Amino acid sequence: MNRIARIASLALAAAVASLSLPASADDAKQEAIKYRQAVFKVVGWNFKPMGAMVKGETPYDKAAFQRMADNLAFASKLALEGFAPGTDALAGETRAKDDIWKKNDDFKSKMAEFEKASAALAQAAQGGDMAAIKPAFGKTADTCKSCHKAYRED
Amino acid sequence: MNRIARIASLALAAAVASLSLPASADDAKQEAIKYRQAVFKVVGWNFKPMGAMVKGETPYDKAAFQRMADNLAFASKLALEGFAPGTDALAGETRAKDDIWKKNDDFKSKMAEFEKASAALAQAAQGGDMAAIKPAFGKTADTCKSCHKAYRED
Numbered sequence: 001m002n003r004i005a006r007i008a009s010l011a012l013a014a015a016v017a018s019l020s021l022p023a024s025a026d027d028a029k030q031e032a033i034k035y036r037q038a039v040f041k042v043v044g045w046n047f048k049p050m051g052a053m054v055k056g057e058t059p060y061d062k063a064a065f066q067r068m069a070d071n072l073a074f075a076s077k078l079a080l081e082g083f084a085p086g087t088d089a090l091a092g093e094t095r096a097k098d099d100i101w102k103k104n105d106d107f108k109s110k111m112a113e114f115e116k117a118s119a120a121l122a123q124a125a126q127g128g129d130m131a132a133i134k135p136a137f138g139k140t141a142d143t144c145k146s147c148h149k150a151y152r153e154d
Numbered sequence: 155m156n157r158i159a160r161i162a163s164l165a166l167a168a169a170v171a172s173l174s175l176p177a178s179a180d181d182a183k184q185e186a187i188k189y190r191q192a193v194f195k196v197v198g199w200n201f202k203p204m205g206a207m208v209k210g211e212t213p214y215d216k217a218a219f220q221r222m223a224d225n226l227a228f229a230s231k232l233a234l235e236g237f238a239p240g241t242d243a244l245a246g247e248t249r250a251k252d253d254i255w256k257k258n259d260d261f262k263s264k265m266a267e268f269e270k271a272s273a274a275l276a277q278a279a280q281g282g283d284m285a286a287i288k289p290a291f292g293k294t295a296d297t298c299k300s301c302h303k304a305y306r307e308d
Contacts (some may be wrong), residue, residue: 035199041192042232047186074228078196 029084029091037094039075046071047144054130054137058059062128069118069125072140076118080111095153107151114143173210183238183245191235191248193229200225201298204275208284208291216282223279226294230272234265249307261305270296 010144053059053065099109099118117140124136200222206212231295232245242252271294278290 031199036193038192038195038199040198041189045189045192071232088249 019026026091029087032082032084032087033092033094033096034085036079039079039082042075043072043079046075047140050137051141054134060130062125065133066122066125067080069088069122072119073122075117078113083107097151097153105146110143110147112149114140114147117143180245180273183241186236186238186241187246187248187250190233190241193236195231196229197226197233200229201294202290205295208288210297214284216279220279223276227269227276228273230265230269233236237261251305251307255298261301264297264301264304268294268301271297 001109049058050065050068050072053060083100085101088094088096088101117136121133121136121140124132127133204219204222204226204253207214237250237254239255242248242250242255271290275287275290275294278286281287
C-alpha cells in the first residue's frame with residue numbers, strides 16, 4: 001500500500017473509530033466524498049481569481065497571484081486521498097464516475113499531471129512574468145478539463 | 155489593506171467578474187462562506203485521525219502523522235480570507251458569529267494562534283516522539299476550542 005492509500009485507509013479507520021466521528025463505514029465514505037469536494041472548493045477559490053488575472057479581467061497582482069498559485073499547488077496534492085475505494089455514487093452525492101476506480105491507474109496519473117502542472121505554475125508565478133505564467137496556467141487548466149471530461153459526470 | 159484582505163477582495167471581485175462564477179456580490183459572499191467551510195473540512199479531515207493516534211485509538215504512523223500535520227499547518231493559513239466583511243449569517247448558512255467582525259482584531263489573533271500552534275505541531279511531528287507531539291497537538295486543539303467558543307454558534 002503506498003503512502004496516500006495508507007493515509008486514506010487510516011483516515012477512514014479513524015473516522016470509524018473515533019467517538020466524535022461517523023459511526024459507520026458508510027458515513028466514513030460520505031466524509032471522504034465531502035472531503036475531496038472541499039479540496040476542490042479550495043482549488044477553485046484559488047484557481048478562478050488567477051484565471052481572471054491571466055485573462056486581464058482583473059489587474060495582475062504578483063503577491064496575490066503567487067499566494068494563490070502556492071495554495072493551488074498544495075491543494076492539488078490533497079484530493080487523491082479522498083477517492084478511496086467505494087466512495088462512488090452509491091456511497092453519497094458525487095459526480096465521480098465509476099471509471100475512477102475501474103481505470104484507477106489512469107485516474108491517478110491524471111491527478112499527478114494536475115499536481116505537476118500546479119507546481120510548475122507556482123514556479124512560474126515566482127518570476128512575475130505573465131508571458132511565462134499564462135502558458136503554465138493554461139497547462140494547469142488543461143489537466144483539470146482532461147480529468148473532468150474522463151472522470152466527472154456533467 | 156493587508157495581503158490577506160487584498161486576496162479576499164480580489165477573490166470576491168473575480169467571483170463577481172468571471173462568467174463561470176457567481177453573478178452577484180451576494181453570491182460571492184456565499185462562495186466565501188462555502189470556501190472557509192471547505193477549509194475547515196480539510197482541517198478536520200487531517201486533525202481527527204491525528205487525534206485518534208494521539209489518544210492511542212489507532213496506531214501511530216510517523217509518515218502519515220507528518221503528512222496530516224503538514225496539511226493542517228497549511229490549511230490553517232487559508233481560512234482567514236474566507237471571513238471577508240459581510241460574510242455573516244445574513245449572507246448565507248453559517249455558524250459564524252457577528253463578533254468575528256465586531257471584534258475582528260481578536261478573531262484574527264485567535265486565527266494566528268491556530269496557525270502558530272499548527273506549525274509547531276508539524277515541527278514536533280518531524281521528531282516522531284509522541285512525548286513532544288502530544289502537548290503540541292493539545293495546544294492546537296485548544297486554539298480550535300477557544301476560537302469556536304468565542305466565534306462559532308453551537
